[in-house]
């Protein structure tokens with residue numbers, strides 16, 4: 001698949017090499033409008049979850065994420081608001097993409113541990129491209145939980161990360177934090193638009209103020225979005241492909257995704273070819289990244 005992601009050739013070229021672009025997107029006035037609307041919303045966790053970064057899937061969560069909230073009406077409200085504000089920018093900058101899901105990611109003061117990850121792939125063709133728009137509503141730096149990325153780490157291996165499938169770099173996370181992850185200084189209203197395969201995380205919010213960011217997953221209009229379901233107990237060697245459009249993310253809670261739901265529409269299975277890499281292998285994969293991406297982008 002030779003995919004054009006950004007309409008602008010210079011942005012497309014930078015995206016191919018680094019895996020992201022940072023650009024000014026929404027105005028200070030629009031940020032105020034979004035905050036006003038946010039103040040009317042009523043997520044179950046009150047934008048302030050009580051997780052302690054240990055234990056089961058819910059207790060690990062120390063930040064608010066709309067998808068993880070129990071209030072489905074609230075989740076729909078966020079998606080509708082985000083579509084209204086951001087779809088024009090998606091049309092302006094990206095080549096025929098649409099919004100699949102959207103979240104507020106909110107880290108209260110001195111909260112917000114988040115593991116290093118790749119975003120879950122949502123296309124069956126692992127060489128095809130989806131992007132995430134990450135847009136903070138205040139200036140963000142390494143102090144208050146900005147986005148950290150490993151430039152050029154996109155599309156260097158076809159790995160399926162999922163709720164029960166660890167990242168391929170699970171054994172070298174400390175090295176990634178110490179030597180590879182770079183913090184991005186992102187002014188309020190700027191957006192980082194990155195390949196969902198890029199290794200990233202947002203750091204702990206060590207400031208005294210809340211840190212609010214909007215995250216938006218965008219997919220090419222000509223693709224069918226899917227969810228990779230893996231059952232480590234009963235079928236560890238295979239991964240099921242399940243149809244998953246926007247209602248999927250509105251209707252299901254993250255804990256629902258740990259169990260095969262009978263109403264899901266299966267599109268078949270893929271073998272579980274996931275492997276964990278060593279530090280040496282990772283160095284080699286990054287060095288060969290440009291070659292690995294040859295032919296994937298128009």
Ligand SMILES: [Fe+2]
Pocket residue numbers: 117118119200
């Ligand atoms: Fe992410």
